[in-house]
Amino acid sequence: MSTVELAARPQWQALQRHAAQIGHRHLREFFADDPKRGERFSAEAAGLYLDYAKQRVDAETIGLLDALAQACGLPQRIAAMFRGDAINTSEDRPALHVALRAPRGEKILVRGHDVVPDVHAVLDRMAAFSEGVRGGERRGHTGKRLRNVISIGIGGSDLGPVMAYEALRAYSDRDMTFRFVSNVDGTDFSEATRDLDAAETLFIICSKTFTTLETLTNAHAARRWCLAALGDEQAVASHFVAVSTNADEVAKFGIAAENMFGFWDWVGGRYSMDSAIGLSTMLAIGTARFEEMLAGFHAMDEHFRSTPLARNLPALMGLLAVWNSNFLGATTVAVLPYEQYLKRFPAYLQQLTMESNGKHVTREGAPVGYSTGPIYWGEPGTNGQHSFYQLLHQGTRLVPCDFIGFAQTLNPVPVHGEGGGDQHDLLLANLIAQGEALAFGKTAAQVRAEGVAEALVPHRTFEGNRPSTTILARRLTPYALGTLVALYEHSVFVQGVIWDIDSFDQWGVELGKQLAKATIAELTAAEPPALHHDGSTNELIRRYRALRDDATTAATTSNRP
Numbered sequence: 001m002s003t004v005e006l007a008a009r010p011q012w013q014a015l016q017r018h019a020a021q022i023g024h025r026h027l028r029e030f031f032a033d034d035p036k037r038g039e040r041f042s043a044e045a046a047g048l049y050l051d052y053a054k055q056r057v058d059a060e061t062i063g064l065l066d067a068l069a070q071a072c073g074l075p076q077r078i079a080a081m082f083r084g085d086a087i088n089t090s091e092d093r094p095a096l097h098v099a100l101r102a103p104r105g106e107k108i109l110v111r112g113h114d115v116v117p118d119v120h121a122v123l124d125r126m127a128a129f130s131e132g133v134r135g136g137e138r139r140g141h142t143g144k145r146l147r148n149v150i151s152i153g154i155g156g157s158d159l160g161p162v163m164a165y166e167a168l169r170a171y172s173d174r175d176m177t178f179r180f181v182s183n184v185d186g187t188d189f190s191e192a193t194r195d196l197d198a199a200e201t202l203f204i205i206c207s208k209t210f211t212t213l214e215t216l217t218n219a220h221a222a223r224r225w226c227l228a229a230l231g232d233e234q235a236v237a238s239h240f241v242a243v244s245t246n247a248d249e250v251a252k253f254g255i256a257a258e259n260m261f262g263f264w265d266w267v268g269g270r271y272s273m274d275s276a277i278g279l280s281t282m283l284a285i286g287t288a289r290f291e292e293m294l295a296g297f298h299a300m301d302e303h304f305r306s307t308p309l310a311r312n313l314p315a316l317m318g319l320l321a322v323w324n325s326n327f328l329g330a331t332t333v334a335v336l337p338y339e340q341y342l343k344r345f346p347a348y349l350q351q352l353t354m355e356s357n358g359k360h361v362t363r364e365g366a367p368v369g370y371s372t373g374p375i376y377w378g379e380p381g382t383n384g385q386h387s388f389y390q391l392l393h394q395g396t397r398l399v400p401c402d403f404i405g406f407a408q409t410l411n412p413v414p415v416h417g418e419g420g421g422d423q424h425d426l427l428l429a430n431l432i433a434q435g436e437a438l439a440f441g442k443t444a445a446q447v448r449a450e451g452v453a454e455a456l457v458p459h460r461t462f463e464g465n466r467p468s469t470t471i472l473a474r475r476l477t478p479y480a481l482g483t484l485v486a487l488y489e490h491s492v493f494v495q496g497v498i499w500d501i502d503s504f505d506q507w508g509v510e511l512g513k514q515l516a517k518a519t520i521a522e523l524t525a526a527e528p529p530a531l532h533h534d535g536s537t538n539e540l541i542r543r544y545r546a547l548r549d550d551a552t553t554a555a556t557t558s559n560r561p
């Protein structure tokens with residue numbers, strides 16, 4: 001299907017006409033027309049409650065989006081993904097992260113081979129290793145217990161593990177220290193290791209390809225740091241493990257096969273936090289809880305696979321994202337978890353959503369004639385309320401919001417004095433109030449009725465009609481985290497199906513990497529090299545070399561000339 005065909009589809013055009021009719025209707029009217037809207041425009045699965053009543057849609061919108069999804073072959077594409085078809089067409093491979101959480105005994109064939117036993121064989125090895133480290137049987141080179149775990153990776157080999165560790169910190173072994181090094185900026189490595197005893201430190205080198213510049217550079221730094229402290233090449237075997245699909249490169253680095261945990265080319269980096277890339281998560285929370293997380297993922301997979309689109313949470317979220325982007329003109333989505341443990345969730349989602357759907361051509365390579373992946377960003381509530389929410393409420397841009405909250409806190413803290421209750425009630429009151437304020441706003445008449453001076457009325461008026469979705473669950477558990485991540489994974493896929501793009505490749509990251517390789521040589525050459533870039537790039541290289549080599553500034557921390 002080409003671009004022209006998507007825009008030419010009667011279902012797409014019907015949505016355009018529909019948007020022209022209802023696009024400016026106010027949420028106040030939608031709610032006034034339908035007292036049961038809250039119940040009608042909500043769905044529930046695997047312990048997640050999805051309230052999308054504050055989206056600017058009516059029953060006809062959902063019907064038209066459903067019709068578009070059918071016309072774009074969404075049910076068939078979902079089946080193809082679960083079947084292991086090569087749906088990542090530009091790399092000619094399946095995108096089969098659902099196999100990572102398939103229970104033992106299920107059968108999923110990739111090129112005629114059942115991959116489920118392979119997945120469980122790796123999970124079993126991870127479990128034996130993790131329990132050995134956690135239980136103190138597997139020790140460091142000098143016999144000391146391995147209390148510190150440093151996971152080195154970047155992108156999908158880092159963001160998922162960091163997010164999961166932070167999200168599930170309440171369930172982690174508090175006698176152990178977990179740190180994550182991703183940036184090639186030496187500060188990241190130095191700060192992560194400066195106060196640790198190498199004899200107690202385990203490094204997990206996570207890289208699907210095992211060729212990524214940042215990760216390999218940091219892995220070599222880790223090796224030097226470890227050997228400088230322990231003084232024996234043999235120490236590498238006790239202090240380094242690798243997670244990769246590239247056994248040859250892992251061996252070249254000096255990590256033996258028994259210390260490598262594998263995964264497969266059909267697992268995309270940003271879809272890999274529940275593969276061996278999650279080894280740090282398993283070390284932190286233990287095998288049983290890791291399995292609970294996988295069960296959560298699987299529950300959402302099954303829901304996605306088997307539920308009609310109109311009640312299917314990932315399908316609804318994906319289709320609403322299309323509605324907001326392509327028919328209401330929104331360009332971003334704010335992800336606002338009212339849960340401190342989810343502080344890295346927006347960062348994790350940025351790679352998941354934007355590396356997946358930031359594409360400019362269809363699967364066949366034709367330019368798209370519509371916007372694709374919106375910009376995802378966000379911060380935990382309530383902090384964001386005192387920062388960027390001003391723009392959400394009164395700015396000129398439409399920013400659909402995803403609110404995420406849990407009814408039970410993992411850290412009850414009673415509120416002192418009047419009203420009592422727990423701080424968690426204050427947190428959730430804010431979540432609920434923000435969605436209400438965004439949707440309904442405050443009219444000029446309401447402001448005047450409060451006795452506000454006429455000159456201030458425009459400043460204190462909120463137009464409202466700003467859409468949001470709220471995801472509510474009982475408690476942040478490993479299971480709930482699995483359901484939440486799978487919800488977003490599949491919602492990204494749904495969007496990609498509608499836009500007819502390959503959500504599983506990432507060619508857009510290559511050019512910068514290639515240019516950086518050439519630039520490194522120019523920065524490190526002993527003599528100033530002849531430069532053949534554009535004028536700006538040449539000048540930046542000259543300036544950098546001059547400032548770096550300037551002994552007068554090197555001696556001081558001051559930035560003054």
Ligand code: F6P
Pocket residue numbers: 154155156157206207208209210211212215269270355506509
């Ligand atoms: O540069 C982007 C990317 O390829 C991501 O897609 C990937 O998650 C990340 O780099 C890390 O890659 P690797 O796991 O191979 O080191």
